[in-house]
Amino acid sequence: MPRGYPERPQTGESDQLPAKPAVRGVSFSISPGETLALVGESGSGKSTIVRAIAGLLAPTRGRLVFDGQDITLPVERRTKELRRQIQLILQNPDASLNPRHRLWRIIGRPIEFFFRTSGREQQRGVAELLETVQLDAGYMWRMPSDLSGGERQRVAIARALAARPKLLLCDEILSALDVSVQAGILNLLRALQAGHGLSFLFISHDLAVVRSLAHRVAVLYQGELCEVGGVREVFSPPFHPYTEVLFRAQPVPAPGEDLPTDVPSGSELEGEEAVPACPFAPRCPRKVGSICDRVPPPWSTVSATHAIRCHIPGGELAKLQAI
Ligand SMILES: Nc1ncnc2c1ncn2[C@@H]1O[C@H](COP(=O)(O)OP(=O)(O)OP(=O)(O)O)[C@@H](O)[C@H]1O
Ligand code: SF4
Ligand SMILES: [Mg+2]
Numbered sequence: 001m002p003r004g005y006p007e008r009p010q011t012g013e014s015d016q017l018p019a020k021p022a023v024r025g026v027s028f029s030i031s032p033g034e035t036l037a038l039v040g041e042s043g044s045g046k047s048t049i050v051r052a053i054a055g056l057l058a059p060t061r062g063r064l065v066f067d068g069q070d071i072t073l074p075v076e077r078r079t080k081e082l083r084r085q086i087q088l089i090l091q092n093p094d095a096s097l098n099p100r101h102r103l104w105r106i107i108g109r110p111i112e113f114f115f116r117t118s119g120r121e122q123q124r125g126v127a128e129l130l131e132t133v134q135l136d137a138g139y140m141w142r143m144p145s146d147l148s149g150g151e152r153q154r155v156a157i158a159r160a161l162a163a164r165p166k167l168l169l170c171d172e173i174l175s176a177l178d179v180s181v182q183a184g185i186l187n188l189l190r191a192l193q194a195g196h197g198l199s200f201l202f203i204s205h206d207l208a209v210v211r212s213l214a215h216r217v218a219v220l221y222q223g224e225l226c227e228v229g230g231v232r233e234v235f236s237p238p239f240h241p242y243t244e245v246l247f248r249a250q251p252v253p254a255p256g257e258d259l260p261t262d263v264p265s266g267s268e269l270e271g272e273e274a275v276p277a278c279p280f281a282p283r284c285p286r287k288v289g290s291i292c293d294r295v296p297p298p299w300s301t302v303s304a305t306h307a308i309r310c311h312i313p314g315g316e317l318a319k320l321q322a323i
Contacts, residue, residue: 020275021060022048023223030167033193035200037210037231039246040220046203048223050169053201054088066167084114087160091172093152097144103130103155104140110162129158133188150181157188167199174209186213207247211235216305219243222279229306238317240308241286278311286320288312 023045030036038046051057053064055075064072071082090096097106104126111117111125127137133154144152153173160168170189174182186209192198204210210217210231217234219227219242227240239247276282281292288311299307302314310317 021223023052023220026062026220026223026225028218028225028228030199030201032166032199033197034216035193035202035214037202037204037214037217038220039204039207039210039217041246042205043222044220045223046220047171049220050088050171050201050203053167054086054169055083056088080114084163085166086169087163087165087167088169089153089156089160089171089173091175093149093156094144096156097152097159099144101143102140103142103144106144106155107140107159107162110159114163125162129162130155132161132192133158134184148181150177150184153177153181153185154188157185161192164196165198167201170200170202172203172205174204174206182209189213207235219246224279225309226280227306227308229302233303233306237321238302238308238314239321240310241284241312241317242280244321245283245285286312286317 026045026049028036038049040046048057052059053071055071055073055078058074059072062072063070066082066086069082071078071086075083104123107126107129108122111122115125117125123140126140130137130139135151135154135158139147139151139155144155147155153176156173174185177185189200190213193200200213202210202213214231217227217229217231218225219234219240221242227234227243234243235247237244276293277296278284278292281287284292291311295311297309297311299309300314301307306314308314308317312320
């Protein structure tokens, strides 16, 4: 598990690296104006990746690059300009909106901090942002408690936009909202991207939302990427065996439970091999044999933009999955 920057111990036993970090060997890029969706079951490491990009967690190894600049730095060591350009929105706006402040202050603060704007000019900025997220400018005099959940999430988005970011990190920002409110926010995100060329790293459990918003999709399983491609490519065969299970909504057996009889569980392996080379091996319905436990699967290129990490080549997966 990458550790939080603030608690990072300097010396002593507790300074040892964790045996198995929550995220390993993950590499992807996001272009300007692009939405990359990160999907994977709970605990697969999606938020860990987002928090590392936001500078809230220290990667134990690897590098984060933004606009050609190394940003593998905790948020407090990042320049103000960098902090402005990368903004994070979380699932629960209540945790991030100060309940004692009116919206003009909540949204006005980043305007003041990043652009040194105050007074009437700042108020005009707040009004414009509220209108951008389709709330009446008069809302600036309200408290967060006066708003519905959907309205509070819009305020959280307005506050992130107040920084005029280039990259928005959206971690399950729709999960707590009604479907009708979700649709409004999705439309808003699309409009913002078209109008401002924003890039999104978008995390969602809802595959319909991912399908409608993302340009590209990265599939994460237990901290490792297993498939990356254009949204149409990832949503149609060939699938990585995990993506296949995920998208076809077949129940994925928990480790050690209801495993197909020809699939050994991870616990049958010994010593270092107790962690299979392919993390999906203990649950994979298409496991080809002990090679999956012992040899890290290679990336196979399905197209210039679509890659799958599996011992079964993409062409073979396509044939198997066409049946
Ligand atoms: N603060 C923490 N301390 C220790 N381990 C943690 C912490 N936060 C997350 N983890 C572990 O790191 C792994 C990845 O968690 P993460 O929250 O990134 O998953 P996720 O894909 O975002 O899941 P979810 O869909 O439930 O939000 C999990 O095994 C989790 O138990
Ligand atoms: S490498 Fe083996 S276990 Fe892993 S997904 Fe492919 S077939 Fe399944
Ligand atoms: Mg999460």
